[in-house]
Amino acid sequence: MKNSALKNVIWAMSIIVCLIAVIVGLLIASVNRYNGSGFDKEVDLHMKNSSASGVVQLTAGDMPDGASLKSLGETADAGMEYIDKLTFLCDSSVIGMRDYGLLSGGKDTYQVWGTNSGTLKISEITSTDIKYPSDGSLISIADSAMIAKPPILVICVGQDGLAGSDENNFKTNYTMLINSIMSGSPDTQIICCSISSVTENYTGPDGLTAELIRSANKWIEEVCMSTGVYYCNAAHSVDNGYGYVHGTFLSTNGKTLNSTGISEFISYLRTHALGGI
Secondary structure (H helix, E strand, O other): OHHHHHHHHHHHHHHHHHHHHHHHHHHHHHHOOOOOOOOOOHHHHHHHHEOOOOOEOOOOOOOOOOOOOEEOOOOOOOHHHHHOOEEEEEOOOOOHHHHOOOOOOHHHOOOEEEOOOOOOOHHHOOOOOEEOOOOOOEEOHHHHHHHHOOOEEEEEOOOOOHHHOOHHHHHHHHHHHHHHHHHHOOOOEEEEEOOOOOOOOOOOOOOOOHHHHHHHHHHHHHHHHHHOOEEEOHHHHHEOOOOOEOHHHEOOOOOOEOHHHHHHHHHHHHOOOOOOO
């Protein structure tokens, strides 16, 4: 009888302990209620976008939490010594950096990546081969980045083929370009420049307008925010104050910068330098 009574007491105490554990568990759960958002965005973004190289691959629609624009502000004049450290990826709007011989090395400079013709359409940005300046071979931009591994790459593209691209296609191709460069050369610092505008009365067959260019510059800002690269409003250097390029800075076609305009563009980069380089 005594053993039976002792067993009953032990069972009763066990039941009480279990009930207390359940109640404590319910109280903790109510205080720290999971709402489904704890790992949603940040971890999922990195899990789905991380490549084997450790570089986060973002799509045009991705925008990390707390993303902000890393815009280069005004600095003291960093001089040509700073410009000499830069590599430029250019479309026809600023290919004069190479063709006018405005950088160190003149027309034989190794600092400019572009096509033979100078045109580099945004819709074909990841599939078009550029002329690799050191040996003249035609290779992709991604391969150029992987081989050269430039400390700083300044991207000046977006005007060519702009009228034939919508917002989604523009941002997708621009993002793919940045991702391919980052994959090939993870330590390269990337600066994306705003697109220079056209004259007020521009009526070229490519359909460019100042309004379209303003929209594209906003798209570039958004791509910079989503990918974490730097933005430089270098096109402001040749603006006439009304959203168009001052005629003094344009070639006769009304959209590409002449040597004076590109010199202004370079001066702006010198006074909006990336620190610590």
